[in-house]
Amino acid sequence: MIRKVEMYQAVCDNCGKDCSNEDYYAWPEESLAIEDALYIEWKIIDDKLYCPDCYEYDEETDEYKPIKKEESR
Incomplete structure (x- = not known):
């Protein structure tokens, strides 16, 4: 059987890159997605989430x- 489930993924507000580590691409709770992103050096700046680039x-x-989108690496 296949069942549809709702999951959460952290996404950079600047470039749109999704946050994933070696084991996970999505989390069952929004807070866990944010927590993992911050753990791997993403930052929240002015209530927006940014990847290290x-x-x-x-x-x-x-x-x-x-970094403005056109300046990002």
């Missing part, structure tokens, strides 16, 4: 800041 550390302000 889409943020940088600003030494002047001592904060992380998003």
